[in-house]
Amino acid sequence: MRSRAEIAVCLPILLGPFSLIAGTSELPLTAQPSSSVCTSISSTEEFLSVKGEIGQCGGRLIISKRSEPKTLNPLTAIDNISRDVIGLMTADLIHVNRDSQQPEAALAKSWTVSPDGRKYILRLRHGLRFSDGYPFDADDVVFTFQSYLDERTHAPQRDLLMISGKPIAVKKIDAYSVSFTLAQPYAAAERLFDSIAILPRHLLQRLYEAGQLMNIWGLNTPPTQIAGLGPFRLKEYTPGQRIIFERNPYYWKSDAKRQRLPYLDGIAAVFVTNNDAEALRFESGETDVISRLSVANFAVLERDQQRRKFRLYDLGPGLEYSFLFFNLNDLSSDILPSLKEKQSWFRTVAFRQAVSSAIDRESIIRLVYRGRAYPLSVQVTPGNKLWMNRSIPPPVRSLPRARELLRQAHFSWGSGGSLHDAQGQRVQFSILVNTENVQRVQIATLIQQDLKELGMGVSLVSLESHTFLHHVFTSYEYETAIMTLVDPDPDPNTEINVLSSKGGTHVWHLKSNNTPSWQDEIDLLMQKQSITLNLGERKRIFDRVQDLLWQNMPAVFLISPDILVGAKNRVGNFHPVILGDYTLWNVEQLFIHKEPGAERGS
Amino acid sequence: MTLGKVPWLAMSVLAICHLSVLLAGFFAPGSFEVQNRNLAFAPPTRIHFVDAQGRFHLRPFVYRWVLRPGSFAEYEENQQIGYPLHFFVPGAEYKVLGIFNSRQHLFGTGEETRIFLLGTDAYGRDLFSRLLYGGMISLFTGLLAATASALLGLVLGGLAGYYGHWVDEVTMRIAEIFLAMPWLYLLLAVRALLPLHVDPQATFFLLIGVLGVIGWARPARLVRGIVLTAKEREYVLAARSFGAPDLYLLRTHILPFASGAALNQMALYIPQYILAEVTLSFFGLGVSEPIPSWGNMLNDLQHYLIWGSYWWLFSPAIVLVAVLLAYYRLFSFFKVNSFTF
Secondary structure, three states: OOOHHHHHHHHHHHHHHHOOOOOOOOOOOOOOOOOOOOOEOOOOOOOEEOOOOOOOOOOEEEEEEOOOOOOOOOOOOOOHHHHHHHHHHOOOOEEEOOOOOOEEEOOEEEEEEOOOOOEEEEEEOOOOEOOOOOEOOHHHHHHHHHHHHOHHHOOHHHHHHEEOOEEOEEEEEEOOEEEEEOOOOOOOHHHHHOOOOOOOHHHHHHHHHOOOHHHOOOOOOOHHHOOOOOOEEEEEEEOOOEEEEEEOOOOOEEOOOOEEOOOOOEEEEEEOOOHHHHHHHHHOOOOOEEOOOOHHHHHHHHOOHHHHOEEEEEEEEOOEEEEEEEOOOOOOOOOOOOHHHHHHHHOOHHHHHHHHHHOOHHHHHHHHOOOOEEEOOOOOOOOOOOOOOOOOOOOOOOHHHHHHHHHHOOOEEOOOOOEEOOOOOEOEEEEEEEOOOHHHHHHHHHHHHHHHOOOOEEEEEEEOHHHHHHHHHHHOOOOEEEEEEEOOOOOHHHHHHHHOOOOOOOHHHOOOOOOOHHHHHHHHHHHHHHHOOOHHHHHHHHHHHHHHHHHHOOEEEEEEEEEEEEEEOOEEOOOOOOOOOOOOOOHHHOEEOOOOOOOOOO | OOOOOOOHHHHHHHHHHHHHHHOHHHHOOOOOOOOOHHHOOOOOOOEEEEOOOOOEEEEEEEEEEEEOOOOOOOEEEEEEEEEEOEEEEEEEEEEEOOOEEEEEEEEEOOOOOOOOOOOEOOOOOEHHHHHHHHHHHHHHHHHHHHHHHHHHHHHHHHHHHHHOHHHHHHHHHHHHHHHHOOHHHHHHHHHHHOOOOOOHHHHHHHHHHHHHHHOOHHHHHHHHHHHHHHOOOHHHHHHHHOOOOHHHHHHHHHHHHHHHHHHHHHHHHHHHHHHHHHHHHHOOOOOOOOOOOHHHHHHHHHOHHHHHHOHHHHHHHHHHHHHHHHHHHHHHHHHHHOOOO
16 A cells, blocks of 8 residues: 555645646755765864764755745845845854854854953964855954944844943954953843854945945845855755755855865755645655654654664754733734723733633643644743753643633623623634634634633634734734744843844834833843843853843743754754754755665665 | 436436535535544545455444554554444534534434544544535536626626617626736736635625626627527517506516526536635635534645545545536536527
């Protein structure tokens, strides 16, 4: 009997022009066998030697991306795909190791901090070159930070480089030393340097002076006009099909045998339309690595691991969390007039706690994520081992407690079991979800049934993603909504935007003038932790923030899904992590096994 | 007039489908919204005559599905207890034709267990019950919206053809605009303009209204053409010469002549509108959960896993195809026989 997986693989063929798979099959995009010879490093360059299995040089890795990058400009890229792709071509001064989650030396070989925590001096590696062969020095660093801080560029990272409203002052000390002065001490300031891609001054100085940096490096820019310090450089971009990178011959990392990295000759990223198409490509062997697998596809692919010579990984919960939040904004009466009275429920802490108590997170995990998720009490996930407040109890479903909370808040039940507020108004509201996200629609459907048991009438409103975001961030026309956010880094500073009432993604109080006292306290604590240099003290502050969120529940945190990825057995040094794009954080060390029996799992 | 071969099969399929969904509450063994969270993706319940010990039973019976330990959706029958099937059993309350309440169901096993003739969905909801209730939305959206389009087309086309001149000019130019519109995108746009929260009943009537209004142009053009011919017929001219008023002429002599074309169009529109509703619900823009429609039930089929693993989720697609084919067969019959009434 033909297996289900085989049937699934055959489907795109049977469907012909209706195939799920984007792009064409004209390109022989298969992982090429290793053939190149590794080059040894020169003595004039200060290499960074990395640990790991010694690999074999050559070969091309095929990956898939669910959409095309919007730009190759590190200054303006905001979407994940663009940033992932740019990450292959660029490097930063200090890099947060995605595995250890700690900052490590990168282009800067070392750094010192002044006793007051305001001044950082970074020593750069000598003899490094951009991917076009041009030397790298302190002028490039100063130019890079000038570019990011230039208001004309509109770089999203600019806000990160403003401490207490003042830009970080960057000064060249000598050709290989740069000082950075902060307006006030900043906790984990080393992490600020992560993902600030160092730009080639020799290529961009003229455009900077003309105020044109926001327009550089589009997808049509010839590869010769793009240079970076990353392990790869752009080779070819075919709209709608693929983007291909080749090895940067000047890359500055080496393995323990003093062989220059990366091992791979190149990387090809093919564009696919959706998660299913991505899984099909991986299953059929067209791609070597897959990140962000859905649980459903994981379940299908899991059965075929041995036969098709790939391996899947469940990395446990990452830094992604889904939550239900209430519209607590101060709104004029013309926006959803019916919302006003519902906000009197939403603003009652006991009501929000009752909703949380009534939600069966275990069912969400079992039915939506097939057991591959973790229930949440607050937004810090178990993946964030350092910053999670372990004194907060895990969420437990309790309808009696939910009823008791509602009773205390003067809600009552009518004859048919429907819930009414103190004014006799029936409790009915809608949950806004994003149609494209299947899991969130499923979560909302389960919550709808859970809350029905409390007598609440809940309806679902599903909108396509742009309209959904418009309702949440611009028009504020919604009652409650379900969203998912991913922290780029475990450090609490990345949460400021969400937790502080002035933050851009502070969804439950986006437009509120009268913040409650607990929110004021969270604002203060988030500010305080950002300037506290003592780690223990910062942890205590952030624990308190989590306590406040747990007690007041401005949002009902639901679950954190496991990170699911996979790679062919022939991909060496594959060690996925829960940060970034999960799979390519050590792309310079990835290699393709030459001998058929040598790979892992054979 | 001799009729071509009457499509009895198509008509029977349509009659059975419409009657079943009209009396969905009676035919469905359970509620369409009750979630059995321990029975997600349970396969169709098997109906037995022979029990685990090999004994034959005259009355069919079922075993309860039990989740295989450690699995996500693999089930086995608990053959310790069999539950006999009964006709006319009491169960969940429902409304008959939206008028009075009843608890009588055509068949069932009583309260102890539930029978899932077509298995369950991702939330453990009975697919057979949802298929019947979902048909109410999908089939009747098509039927009512097509009726609205045909009536509107009959009236506007009739007026345009009969009065001619500027009435004809204006009506036909507007009809051309409607014909040129990409109706699916128009539907999506109209749905987006609606208030954020529209309750399922309102969504149902809105869908009927929108579909009915945007589809009037084609029947109107056909009817106009027929009316242009009909109004020059001798018996119409004779009636006019005897002083018959316009309304009388239209009602008695002209529109009945054109009603065949309108009916023809209606038979063509019903499947198109059913498909339109299914499409909208499929994209999450029709009625919302937990109210079923064939469109939102088919939504699950977007996922790779479902295609290979849970074949019973295809049941709405199979019924939909059968209904559409039956309607197209009926349309062909009308077309060949050019009905007039």
